[in-house]
Structure formats: structure tokens, C-alpha cells
Amino acid sequence: MENKETALGVAVVGYGNAGRQHVQALADAGSAHAVAVVESDPAAAARARADGLAVRELADVLADGGVHALALCLPPGSRTGVAEAAVAAGKHLLLEKPPARAPEELAGLLSLAGAGGVLAAVMFQHRFALPRRLLGADPDRWAGAVATLTISRPRADAHYRQAGWRSDPRDALGGVTAHLGVHYLDLACQLLGPPREVVPLSRIDAAPGIDTQLCGHLVFASGARLSVVVTSRSAARFEQLTVLGADAWLEVRSGAVTGESGGEPIIAPSRPASRLRTELYQELAGAAAGGPPLDVAALSRAAGVVAALDGLLTKPAHSVTEPLS
Known part of the structure; x- marks a missing residue:
């Protein structure tokens, strides 16, 4: 297992069903790990704490150099502002599905990530x-x-x-x-x-x-x-x-x-979907560490x-x- 100091640190934004799946995938990834959960709903935040996770504010994780990426497990219509803030802070992006509401929104996200020099991936683990x-x-x-x-x-x-x-x-x-x-x-x-x-x-x-x-x-x-x-x-x-x-x-x-x-x-x-999610995180972590560029997980593949x-x-x-x- 890779040292957490060199592994990709991920803040999971949203701790509903998708957020919990991301945390499970990160637990098995080795090259990536969950640094924190960002969750404004008190009941969901309590579940995260009960699962042994740190619950932090968005501004806090954006300012943390140990957070390298944000997994946006938010409703599709509520992601754009968080994505913009993440890119401005130099954080890589992983979006839950569906990644965008329209081709124009997807193009804007890809342009945003490209201009910010960060990676953009999507959780299409299949x-x-x-x-x-x-x-x-x-x-x-x-x-x-x-x-x-x-x-x-x-x-x-x-x-x-x-x-x-x-x-x-x-x-x-x-x-x-x-x-x-x-x-x-x-x-x-x-x-x-x-x-x-x-x-x-x-x-x-x-x-x-x-x-x-x-x-x-x-x-x-x-x-x-x-x-x-x-x-x-x-x-x-x-x-x-x-x-x-x-x-x-x-x-x-x-x-x-x-x-x-x-x-x-x-x-x-x-193979179990949980294993496929872990492989996706491993590809993202490898690309973030200077390895092969994003391929299967790339958000750009979602245009179709x-x-x-x-x-x-x-x-x-x-x-x-x-x-x-």
C-alpha cells in the first residue's frame, strides 16, 4: 500500500449513496485515499463521522495542500460553482454521473479544467x-x-x-x-x-x-x-x-x-462495481502523479x-x- 503522504488526497463532496461508494473505492485504491468529506446535511455528516471520516468545510479543503482532488458527489445541477472553486484552487476533478446537463455545460467544464491545468474525470466505472x-x-x-x-x-x-x-x-x-x-x-x-x-x-x-x-x-x-x-x-x-x-x-x-x-x-x-471504481481512482492517481494521462476515466470521453x-x-x-x- 502506498504511503498516504504520496498518495492522491481526495475530498469527497457529498456523502449520500454515491459519496459512500467513492469512500469505499478509495479505501481499496492504495494510490489514493479519502482525506475528508464535505457535507452540509447534518444527518449525512453524522453518518460520515460514524464511519470514521473527517467532516470539513469546503473552504477548508480547498485551502489544504494535502487535498489534491475533489470528488463531486452532488446533484448534477449543483456542481458548477463547486467545480469552479476547485479548479481555482488547483484541485483535480472527479464528477459523479451524469456529468453535465447539456453538451455546452460539458464543454465549459472541460475548458475550465484545461485552463486551470487540472485533470477532469467522471465516475463511469463500467x-x-x-x-x-x-x-x-x-x-x-x-x-x-x-x-x-x-x-x-x-x-x-x-x-x-x-x-x-x-x-x-x-x-x-x-x-x-x-x-x-x-x-x-x-x-x-x-x-x-x-x-x-x-x-x-x-x-x-x-x-x-x-x-x-x-x-x-x-x-x-x-x-x-x-x-x-x-x-x-x-x-x-x-x-x-x-x-x-x-x-x-x-x-x-x-x-x-x-x-x-x-x-x-x-x-x-x-467484476464488482466497487472494484471498477477503485480502478478508476487508480488511473486518476497515476495521471496526477505524472504517469500515463487519463484515458478510460477521462471526462472528455463523456461528450457522446x-x-x-x-x-x-x-x-x-x-x-x-x-x-x-
């Missing part, structure tokens, strides 16, 4: 489940492919209608698609490239702008086409991305990867999925807001 050779090595591999994405993550209506940020589309960005379907939608964009056409077909909302079911269609610059179904209205838990190309095919199902390309098998067994979300969630679709049982 990218680390894909064999590296599939990530952009051959842009023609999936030219003209057809693909399907099906995500079912059951959630009660109270999850999206409760008081707080999850019921406010300005803070939450959306519902099931933005927060649960987004991981595999990002995988599709990593494989197929940037979308050039996004068509939302139908949507059911728990509250205006907070989707619980969405169907859509994407056409990519490669000519590949993707049909998307994301729902929280089924009792099933199911995650599957299937891509069928001319001489290659790929399936990612519940984290396991199988397929074939050029006659060569593609096999990667499922942000454009996809923007099209699916903001373009007109057949949409119904109805009470859920």
Missing part, C-alpha cells in the same frame, strides 16, 4: 469492464451495426417524487435514464462513437421532467443504430447492451462481456453520452405524467 482494445481502437469496427440497450432498475414512485433534488429536473437532470440507464448508454457511446441523431420515442414521467420509462433511437456517426429502453417500472433488474456488426458482435450483460471480433473471442467476466441524454430528455417525445402504483 468503462473499465470493457477490454481496452474495444475503446476507440478501431472506429470502423461497428460501422453500420445495429444495437439494443435494455435497462430495468426497479424503483418505487417515492424515489422520484420525494422532496429534494431527485424530484427537481433542474438539479436531477432526469430520472431513471440519467441516473441508472446512463452507465450502459455511455458504454454504447464508447463503442459506437458520437451520436449524430437522437430520437426520443416515448416517455413516462413520475413528475414533469423525471422519467421512469423511456424508449428512444440513436444513429451514430459510424452509421450504427441503437434502440434504447430504460425503465424503473418493472420488478426485474436487467442490464444488457448488444451490438451486432458485420464481422463482430458484442454483449455486455450485468457486467459480463462476451463477443467476437475478426474471428477472435471477446471475453471479460463480470451527454449529447445522447440531452436529445433523449429534452427533445419532444410522446410523454405521459401519471401516478404510479
Whole structure:
């Protein structure tokens, strides 16, 4: 295990479900560790202290030379000001998903980080489940492919209608698609490239702008086409991305990867999401220490999925807001 004096010191901003996942990943990273938690909610701050973590003010960690990076586990609509303050203090950024509300916001974050000379990463840990050779090595591999994405993550209506940020589309960005379907939608964009056409077909909302079911269609610059179904209205838990190309095919199902390309098998067994988050932190820590630059974890890789979300969630679709049982 690396000495904490030389490891990447991370302040986790927000100690909800995502924040706790970040702290767990940091505990296993070796090359990075949690210096502190920043949390304004008294109950969440008490949980952090009970977990043995120091709870500090944002201004305090920004002024601390032992804090090298901030993990922003905040609602998407509440991050920009904290990100600006972090970059001004010379801190690297790690954003929880979804990383931005629109392509313009993502471009602004990337420009901000570039001008400040800091690294910008995003917690799309499922990218680390894909064999590296599939990530952009051959842009023609999936030219003209057809693909399907099906995500079912059951959630009660109270999850999206409760008081707080999850019921406010300005803070939450959306519902099931933005927060649960987004991981595999990002995988599709990593494989197929940037979308050039996004068509939302139908949507059911728990509250205006907070989707619980969405169907859509994407056409990519490669000519590949993707049909998307994301729902929280089924009792099933199911995650599957299937891509069928001319001489290659790929399936990612519940984290396991199988397929074939050029006659060569593609096999990667499922690994715990906690382990994938740790690998992401290790890549960030290595880049911050002067090693290989950010690659899989890079925020710049999120341009495709942000454009996809923007099209699916903001373009007109057949949409119904109805009470859920």
C-alpha cells in the first residue's frame, strides 16, 4: 500500500449513496485515499463521522495542500460553482454521473479544467469492464451495426417524487435514464462513437421532467443504430447492451462481456462495481502523479453520452405524467 503522504488526497463532496461508494473505492485504491468529506446535511455528516471520516468545510479543503482532488458527489445541477472553486484552487476533478446537463455545460467544464491545468474525470466505472482494445481502437469496427440497450432498475414512485433534488429536473437532470440507464448508454457511446441523431420515442414521467420509462433511437456517426429502453417500472433488474456488426458482435450483460471480433473471442467476466471504481481512482492517481494521462476515466470521453441524454430528455417525445402504483 502506498504511503498516504504520496498518495492522491481526495475530498469527497457529498456523502449520500454515491459519496459512500467513492469512500469505499478509495479505501481499496492504495494510490489514493479519502482525506475528508464535505457535507452540509447534518444527518449525512453524522453518518460520515460514524464511519470514521473527517467532516470539513469546503473552504477548508480547498485551502489544504494535502487535498489534491475533489470528488463531486452532488446533484448534477449543483456542481458548477463547486467545480469552479476547485479548479481555482488547483484541485483535480472527479464528477459523479451524469456529468453535465447539456453538451455546452460539458464543454465549459472541460475548458475550465484545461485552463486551470487540472485533470477532469467522471465516475463511469463500467468503462473499465470493457477490454481496452474495444475503446476507440478501431472506429470502423461497428460501422453500420445495429444495437439494443435494455435497462430495468426497479424503483418505487417515492424515489422520484420525494422532496429534494431527485424530484427537481433542474438539479436531477432526469430520472431513471440519467441516473441508472446512463452507465450502459455511455458504454454504447464508447463503442459506437458520437451520436449524430437522437430520437426520443416515448416517455413516462413520475413528475414533469423525471422519467421512469423511456424508449428512444440513436444513429451514430459510424452509421450504427441503437434502440434504447430504460425503465424503473418493472420488478426485474436487467442490464444488457448488444451490438451486432458485420464481422463482430458484442454483449455486455450485468457486467459480463462476451463477443467476437475478426474471428477472435471477446471475453471479460463480470467484476464488482466497487472494484471498477477503485480502478478508476487508480488511473486518476497515476495521471496526477505524472504517469500515463487519463484515458478510460477521462471526462472528455463523456461528450457522446451527454449529447445522447440531452436529445433523449429534452427533445419532444410522446410523454405521459401519471401516478404510479
